[in-house]
Amino acid sequence: MKDRLYYQDAYVKTFTAEVTKRGVEENGTPYVVLSQTAFYPTGGGQPSDHGHLGETRVIDVEEVDGEVRHRLASPIPEEMVQLEGSIDWERRFDHMQQHAGQHILSASFLEVVGAETVAFHLGKERVTIDVRLDELTPEVWEAVEQRANQIVLENRPISARFVDDEELATLPLKKQPTVTENIRVVIIPDFDYNPCGGTHPAHTGEVGMIKILGWERHRGNIRLEFICGWRALRDYTRKQAMVREVSKLLMxxxxxxxxxxxxxxxxxxxxxxxxxxxxxxxxxxxxxxxxxxADQLGGVRLLEIAFSDRSIQQLQQFAHQAVAQAPDVVCLLAATGEKLQLVFARGAEVDVAVNQLIKDTLPLIDGKGGGNAAMAQGGGQPNRPVHEVLDHAKQLLKAALS
Known part of the structure; x- marks a missing residue:
């Protein structure tokens, strides 16, 4: 692990290294392997570092078969065998804040309510942890958040080191390591002892404020969304500006x-x-x-109307009002637009099944619909003039009344 500079010092921002291997991924992305690197590769829930090797952008870093591949925006010329590396420090420090914040928040949940963390994801805008809890009350939420921020304000040291089996057996680990060699433990004295390969600041105070933003149930656990440090400050600034604007609007x-x-x-x-x-x-x-x-047809009143500015819900409201006022009415209603919408209805004194009428009419417009004997609706393509469609339904009604 001596070639992993981020393990020796998480604050290393620049370094010099030799190119030991060049390659191209299956998708065509070029990469290099270096004699040493300060670029953290994706792992343990933490995204990789970005930055530059010389003038070339490093867009992704991943450990593959024991080697750290630095994926590049463009190939590095063959003649360049020694490179100056520089990481995107703002991105790295943000990840250090969020990852350490996760350790502190998870340890706080374990201390306050005995709830262990079973999953962690460090996203571009938000961070989430899945906590083994049946429910999360406001009282627990506030107690955990307060305990986490107390640890931050105490500015406790954060150390990280590789340990052997003998030392590992003496540590009060919060969870067991997922690897059997090169085990690295992150320690906040008298609070958290956690196997972890990520990067972290030297003191809890550098994490900044830890703020829980919300939660939801997820696969039998509680998934919390939170942010730390500069993210929390930016979020507070944005929300405060929103409050000022809304207050101004509402006077x-x-x-x-x-x-x-x-x-x-x-x-x-x-x-x-x-x-x-x-x-x-x-x-x-x-x-x-x-x-x-209304016209008369076979002893009933007929409302045959095509509208150009109504939704199918408005057609239904019209039909409901019509049959309520006139039990002897039949409504053949249509609304034109991107689709041709139909609503057929009949009053209580009319012995006609309008769902059959609409079923026999919808094929004209390649439509679908349904309903019952008293009211039915459907829609289809406006591939025929609306008067032709309604006239077809009218002829069907006439036959049903005869």
Missing amino acids: TSDAELIAQAERLVAERDTMKQSLLEKERQLLEVEVRQYLAQ
Whole structure:
């Protein structure tokens, strides 16, 4: 492990190394192997480092068959055998903050409620851990978060070293290692002893604030989303700006923001109900006007109407209102647009199964639909004039009434 500079010192940002191997991955991506490297390869839930070898961008790093492959944006010229490497420090330190934060948060869950962490993922924006818990109450959430941040503020040292079997047996490990050789343990004294191959800061204070953002149930466990350090500060800054903008829009203070929002929601709901009632009244009048001019067909009143600006839900509302006002009516309604929508309905005094009418009409427009004998609906392609489709249904109705 002497060629892995990130294990010797996680703060190494630049280094010099010789190219010991060149290659190309199956997807065509060039890579090099170096005599030593400060680039951390993907592993243990932590993404790889990025950076440069000379002027060439390192876009991914992975250990394959015991060698660390530095995948490149472009090939390095053959004549270049010694390279200056530099890692993207902002990315590396962010990963150090988040990974150490995960150790602290997981140890806090274990200490506060005896819940072990069974999975960890360090994402580009958020970090998640899966904790073996049946439920997560606000009281537990707050207690764990407070304990984690207490460890941060105490600025305890974080050390990491490779141990032999004899020393390993003396350590109070939180979990057993997944490898049998080159076992490395990350230690926060009197708090956390964890087998881990990732990079970490030297003190807990460098992790910065640990903030849990939310949680959900996942495969019988609790999956928590959290962020640390600079991520947490950026998130707080963004959300504070949002609070200021919303407060300005609502012309209220931060302290009154929730109460003002609740008042607006209540007003919106009242206005929505009032609008729905007005729309119902207008629809009632509209239907009454149509019924007054309805044609007669086989002893029933027929409303055969094509609309150009209504949804199928609005057609259904029209039909419901019509059959409520006139038990002797049959509605053959259509709405044109990207699809041709149909709603057929009949009043209680009409002995016609409109679901059969629509079933025999929908093939004209390659449509699908369904319903019952009193009301049915469907839609299809506007490949025929709407009057032709409704006239077809009208002829079917005429035959059914005779």
